[in-house]
Amino acid sequence: MQTGALADDATAEALTALALGQTTPELERAEELRGILLADSGLDPRSFSLVKIAALVAVDAPPASYLWQVREALAAGVTPRDILGVLTAIAPQVGLPRVVAAAPEIMIALDLDLPEGGGL
Numbered sequence: 001m002q003t004g005a006l007a008d009d010a011t012a013e014a015l016t017a018l019a020l021g022q023t024t025p026e027l028e029r030a031e032e033l034r035g036i037l038l039a040d041s042g043l044d045p046r047s048f049s050l051v052k053i054a055a056l057v058a059v060d061a062p063p064a065s066y067l068w069q070v071r072e073a074l075a076a077g078v079t080p081r082d083i084l085g086v087l088t089a090i091a092p093q094v095g096l097p098r099v100v101a102a103a104p105e106i107m108i109a110l111d112l113d114l115p116e117g118g119g120l
Contacts, residue, residue, distance in 0.1 A: 049073035049076045049078050050078060053086055058090065
């Protein structure tokens, strides 16, 4: 792998793996931390996942955050309809623009086709 003058091979390989969503020691630690936080929260895995999606919308999270969190939510038994319910529930608090901005990211995470044109 060719690296730039600022990155060694190991760093370049780790960043490439992260960019591709592949397992790295960093992602494994994130998974471990998620398990600890889930246990400490006292929430069931479904509720924990739905709260995390709501938080992503509230903070206008980057697209990659939705890919990972929606995958985790589906694995916890959350349905796409549940995610739509979260968007509906939080819209008055976080604002419709944040919900609209999150919708395509969630669609991509759910492997749905984006609508052509559109937008507000």
